[in-house]
Amino acid sequence: MSAQTAIRVTHLSKTFNQHRVVDDVSFTVPAGEVFGLLGPNGAGKTTILRMLTTLLTPSAGHIAIFGHDLQTAGRAARACFGVTGQNAALDEDLSARENLLIFSRLNGLTRAQARQRTQELLNEFSLTHSADKPIATFSGGMRRRVDLAISLITRPALIFLDEPTTGLDPRTRTQMWTTIRHLVAQGSTVFLTTQYLEEADTLADRIAVIDHGKLIRTGTPAALKEATGASKLVLTIADLDQVTPAAQVLATALEAHPQVSGHTLTTPFHTTDQVAIGLSALKRAAIPVAHLAVQAPTLDDVFMALTVGQN
Amino acid sequence: MTHSLFQNIGTMAYRNLLKTLHNPDQFMDVLIQPILFMILFGYLFGGAIAGGVHAYLPTIVPGILAQTVLSAASGSGAQIREDVDAGVFDRFKSLPIARIAPLAGQLLADSLRLLVATVASLLTGYCMGWRPNVAFGWVVVILLLAVFIGWAISWIYALVGLLSSSAAMVQSFSLMTMLLLAFLSNAFVPIKTLPKLLQIIATLNPVTYVITAIRQILARGTLTPTAGWVFLMGWGIVLVFAPLTIWAYDRRN
Numbered sequence: 001m002s003a004q005t006a007i008r009v010t011h012l013s014k015t016f017n018q019h020r021v022v023d024d025v026s027f028t029v030p031a032g033e034v035f036g037l038l039g040p041n042g043a044g045k046t047t048i049l050r051m052l053t054t055l056l057t058p059s060a061g062h063i064a065i066f067g068h069d070l071q072t073a074g075r076a077a078r079a080c081f082g083v084t085g086q087n088a089a090l091d092e093d094l095s096a097r098e099n100l101l102i103f104s105r106l107n108g109l110t111r112a113q114a115r116q117r118t119q120e121l122l123n124e125f126s127l128t129h130s131a132d133k134p135i136a137t138f139s140g141g142m143r144r145r146v147d148l149a150i151s152l153i154t155r156p157a158l159i160f161l162d163e164p165t166t167g168l169d170p171r172t173r174t175q176m177w178t179t180i181r182h183l184v185a186q187g188s189t190v191f192l193t194t195q196y197l198e199e200a201d202t203l204a205d206r207i208a209v210i211d212h213g214k215l216i217r218t219g220t221p222a223a224l225k226e227a228t229g230a231s232k233l234v235l236t237i238a239d240l241d242q243v244t245p246a247a248q249v250l251a252t253a254l255e256a257h258p259q260v261s262g263h264t265l266t267t268p269f270h271t272t273d274q275v276a277i278g279l280s281a282l283k284r285a286a287i288p289v290a291h292l293a294v295q296a297p298t299l300d301d302v303f304m305a306l307t308v309g310q311n
Numbered sequence: 312m313t314h315s316l317f318q319n320i321g322t323m324a325y326r327n328l329l330k331t332l333h334n335p336d337q338f339m340d341v342l343i344q345p346i347l348f349m350i351l352f353g354y355l356f357g358g359a360i361a362g363g364v365h366a367y368l369p370t371i372v373p374g375i376l377a378q379t380v381l382s383a384a385s386g387s388g389a390q391i392r393e394d395v396d397a398g399v400f401d402r403f404k405s406l407p408i409a410r411i412a413p414l415a416g417q418l419l420a421d422s423l424r425l426l427v428a429t430v431a432s433l434l435t436g437y438c439m440g441w442r443p444n445v446a447f448g449w450v451v452v453i454l455l456l457a458v459f460i461g462w463a464i465s466w467i468y469a470l471v472g473l474l475s476s477s478a479a480m481v482q483s484f485s486l487m488t489m490l491l492l493a494f495l496s497n498a499f500v501p502i503k504t505l506p507k508l509l510q511i512i513a514t515l516n517p518v519t520y521v522i523t524a525i526r527q528i529l530a531r532g533t534l535t536p537t538a539g540w541v542f543l544m545g546w547g548i549v550l551v552f553a554p555l556t557i558w559a560y561d562r563r564n
Contacts (some may be wrong), residue, residue: 053405089398091326093334102329105322106406134333150402262392 005067006031006158006189007052012061013017014047021047024061029191029206029302031157034184036204037193038302044213045193049162052191053083065158081149081158089147092136096146103150123147126181127265141172148179157185161192165199177202190245197302201225209306216306225297233275235265235282237289246287253281263290278305313403319408321414327390328423337386338424345379345432352499353439360500368441369478373431374498375454377518379432380425380461381493385485387421387465388472392481395473400560414560418465425461429454445532452534453525456541460521466552473559492518517544 007029014022022044029035039045050056052063054074063070068077070105090099104114122131125145135143144164151159164180165173184190194200201221208218210240217224235250237243240263247258250267250273254274259266269275275294282289331338347370357367391414395402403413433441433454443450472481495509496518502510513519524538 055401075407079403083402085398089402091330091399092397093330094326098326098329102322102326103402103406106319106403106408106412108407144338183405197343223358 002030005029005032006065007035007191008064009048009052010049010062012048012063013059014044014051014056015059021125021213022058025210025213025215026061027208027215027218030185031189032187033206034180034190034192034204036200036207037191037210038195038197038200038207039193039210040195043193043210044211046162047213048210049160049193050190053081054078054159079096079154080156082156083160083162084144084148084151084164085162090135090150090222093134095132095134096138096142096149099146100150100153104153107154107250109153112195117153121152127147141168141175144168144172144176144221145179149183150275152156152178152183156188158191161190162195165193166195173199198275209302211306224302231297232282232295233267233269233278234293234295235289236263237265238263238288238290242287243244245285246282247287249287250278253278267294275310313524316409316412318483319412320415322421323403323413324419325416327417327420331420337390341379341383341386341424341428342431344382345375345428346435348378349375349432349435349439350382350545356499365440365528368436368439369443369526369529370478371499372441373453373529374438374493374496375432375436376429376457377460377496377498377522377523378493379428380457381474381489381518382485383421383425383428384461385468385489387417388468388470388475388481388485389478391417391469391472392475392478395477397521399516410561411557414469414556418462421465422458422462425458426454429457437529438534449528449532453528456525456528456538458522460541460545463548463552466556470552470556470559473556473562492516497522520544 005028007027009028010026012022012025024252025044025048027194037045037048047056051058051070052065054070054077065077066080068074068080070077073158091102094102097118100118101114104117105111109117122128125148127142127145127149130142131236132211135146138146145206148161148164161180163173165176168176177199180190180192192203193199204221206218206220207224209216210222235246236290237246243260243263243265247260247265250256250258254267254269254277256269258265267278279289279292352375353364353367353371357364357371361367361370394413394417400413404410433450468481468485471484473479475484495513496516497513498518502513502519505513520537521541524535526539527535528538
């Protein structure tokens with residue numbers, strides 16, 4: 001049983017100066033799963049992650065990593081996982097190769113093994129060209145790659161990623177996602193925190209939503225989206241007189257309640273077919289559409305929907 | 312565990328020395344300062360204090376030696392602070408290694424830096440005409456004593472580095488204490504020339520004892536009681552400050 005459970009968290013709390021940052025959080029991550037912890041800034045994501053990685057001691061509750069209780073077997077637990085933090089924790093003065101070599105040695109590899117593993121990781125993360133330049137000269141994306149490479153030295157069964165793509169440009173973000181998917185394909189369990197719903201959606205099997213230190217809901221991305229309502233179709237109608245008739249047309253065609261604001265109509269929808277239905281209904285009614293946009297549910301929507309649902 | 316504590320400490324020390332090699336600015340300060348001071352003070356004050364550079368050298372060489380280990384030791388606080396700020400220590404903490412390894416590695420590397428800096432000071436003295444009247448073995452003894460004391464003191468600065476709020480604060484604290492301890496002692500002038508209050512302070516200053524011990528060994532070619540006390544004082548510092556420093560390192564939990 002415990003062998004199949006990567007992370008078991010029971011009634012975890014953390015209090016800083018009488019301020020409850022994490023409040024009675026419990027969840028279980030089975031081995032092989034990608035588990036996303038989703039929440040806005042200051043929700044307690046990083047605090048939970050720091051407790052999971054033994055950097056903070058919980059005020060109450062228990063954490064077990066692959067069956068090792070962190071309070072009694074912290075060192076055995078630390079041998080099971082790798083961490084990639086929010087700020088790449090690297091030696092700025094040292095090169096990528098030196099950083100990898102030193103951390104390989106600290107992870108118990110022999111000199112020869114360390115050299116070999118370093119070369120493997122440099123290849124895998126396309127860092128061979130800059131391997132011997134100091135980290136201080138690296139871009140944000142390259143730093144993250146070195147950082148991730150370091151946490152993969154021991155091929156850990158469990159990898160913690162703290163906001164792995166925050167502050168990265170879209171291209172680097174996509175590269176990072178590919179790397180993470182590759183890890184998952186190799187059978188690693190991944191625990192990631194993020195503030196992007198899209199990221200949790202593309203990567204995670206299951207998502208826990210957290211706000212003000214409390215676990216609001218745990219579920220698959222699909223279940224979560226169900227709770228958020230839907231995507232929104234945003235239409236701009238050129239002629240102000242036609243906005244009200246357009247709203248009526250959409251309301252009938254989509255069985256929804258469009259929100260009107262100036263020239264803009266915002267209508268929730270569930271399937272892409274509905275977009276086509278709505279647009280052709282407008283065309284039949286001879287109402288020209290000046291601009292069209294589709295809004296995916298944002299983290300705001302998730303919180304609105306979930307917290308409203310709770311109250 | 313499968314790999315030994317000593318190997319981890321060795322790796323940490325290696326990391327630290329690599330950093331010094333890649334970014335030698337801070338270490339150059341430690342290295343150039345004693346050479347500069349030795350030349351400057353020797354020729355500037357030698358005549359006034361001892362009637363000549365040559366007669367002043369037995370006074371100033373141990374003085375500069377003590378000042379060198381003090382300033383090198385005070386540098387370790389700032390470096391630890393930088394590592395903490397960069398988040399590198401957090402990563403060390405999540406590794407399956409003993410928690411003392413990063414600190415011990417840093418301080419081991421510091422001892423090597425101390426050794427280089429003290430050798431440089433003595434060589435400068437030699438070039439200026441300093442010739443100790445004792446067997447070479449005793450020169451090695453005072454060198455090791457100086458390095459040991461510097462290593463002990465670096466635990467204090469490591470603690471300061473871990474407890475203070477910023478690297479800049481550590482640096483100014485280090486500089487201030489280093490200047491006070493080095494100059495309010497018998498390092499450069501005979502204590503009896505000082506005003507009464509400063510005489511009391513200088514006599515109580517532990518640096519005075521270190522310098523006295525070094526001078527005695529170099530003059531007599533034997534271990535003196537003062538040297539014994541200094542050795543015990545070094546261990547006293549380590550016994551008090553090493554646990555405190557480790558506590559401060561773990562405290563961030």
